Amino acid sequence: MLDRLESLEREFDDVEARLADPAVIADQSTYSEVAKRYRELDAIVSRSRQLRGLTEDLDVAREMLRDAAGDDRDEMRAEVEATEADIERLTEELRALMLPKDPNDDKNVIVEIRGAEGGEEANLFARDLFEMYQAYAGRMGWKSEVLGTDPSDMGGFNEVTFLVRGEGVWSRLHHEGGVHRVQRVPVTESQGRIHTSSATVTVLPEAAEVEVDIDPNDLQVDVYRSSGPGGQSVNTTDSAVRITHKPTGLVVSMQDEKSQIQNRAKALQVLRSRLLKLEQDRQAAELSDQRRGQVGGGGRSEKIRTYNFKENRLTDHRINLTLYKLDKVLAGELEDVIDALVAEERTRRLAEDG
Structure with a gap:
């Protein structure tokens, strides 16, 4: 040394x-x-x-x-x-x-949140997670930009995609990828029973055009009219865009912008980041066949974190961390959780480095 x-x-x-x-x-x-x-x-x-x-x-x-x-x-x-x-x-x-740098350390991130198990309650929880990350980004002085939303009937999100820009966003946020489980009484529950639902979070490094070369012949581009909750049309023109990357089967849809050109640009931005992450995961898997993906199937058994409203408790199962201040965490005070995850990663990398 x-x-x-x-x-x-x-x-x-x-x-x-x-x-x-x-x-x-x-x-x-x-x-x-x-x-x-x-x-x-x-x-x-x-x-x-x-x-x-x-x-x-x-x-x-x-x-x-x-x-x-x-x-x-x-x-x-x-x-x-x-x-x-x-x-x-x-x-x-x-x-x-002096540890080798993560190649994504200097990149901004694209975060995708989807409601998973639990129907409309899962979609409402997806909105809670979205608002939590937006508040945390504000606390860190980062800039965020919503790329696309698919609202659900009761004000949640079937899916929401957003970009976060700022120093250290990848090193701080990439730990958030995985299945997040919530335990609470849903607004639709008349008997006061606690339900368990989940949402998935995917964190992607933003890819520059020069990093991912996409052959236009590999793309299937479909256009259609934007729709809101319940499927009602919210636009009279075919401005929504769905891009399918035929070699991988990846599909990205965008409908928030009124312009088809803008929706296409955002869809390609997300597609490039997904393809970059796919290639990085493939390379990592070659080095370690024990590596697991962030999202899995969205099942409750694959959870990385549990949010228990009755006990005001958050538990991160990867590092056995439990905090009894869920209300503050959901308001954006994620520092204690993310600091612990960053420290654990540093300790693991130092052990691997010998």
């Missing part, structure tokens, strides 16, 4: 010099890339230099400990132990920062 740190420190000095280069400053795109790399390296190099200083301090403290006696010896022993703890902490932080 020391050799790697020396190399990164040299790169940091070079990047720092480039930030002062008038030619770099004049090119906004280049300057943005260089500044981003500077921030990444600064987090590593600052810790590396701090670690070097602590290592030198530890050598001095150990030498003084050998010559100390009485109260001075106890004091020096405490200083040695504190410095050793700081060195261990910094070393783990550096190992985490």
Whole structure:
């Protein structure tokens, strides 16, 4: 690790010099890339230099400990132990920062939420999840844009698709993919009985056109009139678009925009992201046949998280995390859940890295 740190420190000095280069400053795109790399390296190099200083301090403290006696010896022993703890902490932080980057880390995400098991109650829960993520995005300073909706009869969503833009959106949100289970008394329940329903969440890295080359001959494009809850027509022209990718069978429909061209553009945006994720999953599966998909069949047994309204409880089953503040989580306070998932992923990756 020391050799790697020396190399990164040299790169940091070079990047720092480039930030002062008038030619770099004049090119906004280049300057943005260089500044981003500077921030990444600064987090590593600052810790590396701090670690070097602590290592030198530890050598001095150990030498003084050998010559100390009485109260001075106890004091020096405490200083040695504190410095050793700081060195261990910094070393783990550096190992985490030097892990290979997820190729999707710099990407925005497309989130798809669908009502699954439970009929209209599942669709209402899909809206609750949508509003939760919208509120969380606001707390994080991210921008969100609804790409398409399929409203249900009682104000929920059969399906809703939206884009989230901002720093760190993939690293924070990709854990949300999977089956979310809700336990509560539905508004349609007259006897006060608790029902269990579910909605599925899929998180896709936004794909640039250059990343996914789509052959127009592979597409079947159908147009039709937009419809609202209950199937009633909400447009007098054929503006809704359904695109089928024939090689994979993937289907994307968009109807929110009044223009067929706009709906087609949004459908292709989502299709590219699905195809990118499909290829990434295929590559990952080649490396690990134990990898599982995010959504599965939408069944309750495949759940990643349970939302129990009666107990105001949220449980994430992947990390055995239980919080009794469901109301706050649904209002967008997801930090405790996502921080725990990010920490667990970092711990796992460090263990795999050896």
